[in-house]
Amino acid sequence: MGSVVRCVLVAVAAVAVLFAGGAAGGPLSTKFYDSRCPNVQSIVRAGMAQAVAAEPRMGASILRMFFHDCFVNGCDASILLDDTANFTGEKNAGPNANSVRGYEVIDAIKTQVEASCNATVSCADILALAARDAVNLLGGPTWTVQLGRRDALTASQSAANSNLPGPGSSLATLITMFANKGLSPRDMTALSGAHTLGQARCVTFRGRIYNDSNIDSAFAALRQQTCPQSGGDATLAPIDVQTPDKFDNAYYLDLMQKQGLFHSDQELFNGGSQDVLVRKYGGNPAMFAADFAKAMVKMGALVPPASTPTEVRLSCGKIN
Structure with a gap:
């Protein structure tokens, strides 16, 4: 993995320059906390290492949380806000209620960060770092995270319900929804590798x-064993049938065998525009790792407009 990581970091360095601006509190920077909270990255990584060691699946959960946050009004930690009697957040939106988890992991990391440098590091930046570390701790690439995001004062359940692609999405829908966020079909196909x-x-x-x-008939039969036509809605199955707790390129090999778990997954390899790229990623893990890292940097630069009211929350679940 060492050579892959080196290639990824070089490739991402160029992308970081292109996507270093736009945060509601000012431009993003790799050095944002160097003087104000120099230990933040080690604190986040330690927290994620503990969480992933206890439950490897938590790495996927935090990565998904970051994706769902960034696709709704930018990477502003709006997904972390709890509902109150007077406020409806995003946690209970359709795409989030039963598929996003791990809020307690981010809360625990935030507590540690606050103990080290109070009222300094945003929850949005903690989530961005945690997603990067989740990937790397499970065998995937690393990348330099641009920092300086600020936390939203509000959230949008309606946007969470409409902005996130679903498991039944067509290829055309996927391409359009990612394009709406400034992400190319290549970015979309790489990010789907999550x-x-x-x-x-x-x-x-x-x-x-x-x-x-x-769909491969043997694969369908395997999944049908634990997912009947009625009932058992909450029963879990690995998305990648080969190595569900390891970040690798096996997902694309699954697609090439018609073993994508979601309809939207298999749309990437179904006689359409992304077939060639799926084959490339399936045969070249270093290419996938580099493209995934670059796409994560691009997605991480989705932040609210500069005029949006924001803050650094002291607790991720509520505004100050």
Whole structure:
């Protein structure tokens, strides 16, 4: 992995320059906390190392949380805000309620960061670092995270319900939804490789294993054993049938064998525009690692407009 990581860091350095601006509190920077909170990255990594050691699946959960945060009004930690009697956040939006988890991990890391440097590091930056470390701790690449995000004072459940692609999405829908965020089809295909980690609930892939024709019959039968046509909605299955707790390129090999768990996954390799890239990633793990890292930097630069009211929250679940 050493040579892959070196290549990734070189490639990402160029991307970081292009996507270093736009945060509501000013431009993002690799050196944002160097003087104000020099230990923040080691604190976050230690917290993620503990979480992943206790449950490898948590790495996938934190990565998913970051994706779901960034696709709704930018990477502003809006997904972390709790509902109150007078406020409806994003946690209970359809795409989040039963698939995003690990809030307690970010809360625990935030507590440690606050103890080291009070009222300095945003929850949005902690989540960005935690997602990077989740990937790396499970065998994937690393990259330099641009920092300086600030935390939203509000959230949008309606945007969470409409801005996030679902497991039944078509290729055209996927391309459009990512393009709406300034992400190319190549970025979309690389970021979809995050599904090399984690598990999914039966209800999210039932239609795929019973109704789709572009699915390996043995794979469909395997998944049907624990996901009946009715009932068992919450039963889990690995998204990547080969190495669900390791960040690698096996996801693309799955697609090439018609073993994508979600309909949206298999859309990337179904006689369409992304077939060639899926084959490349399946045969070249270093290319996938580099493209994934670059796409994560681009996605991480999705921040609210400069005019958006923000703050550095003292607690990730509520505004100050």
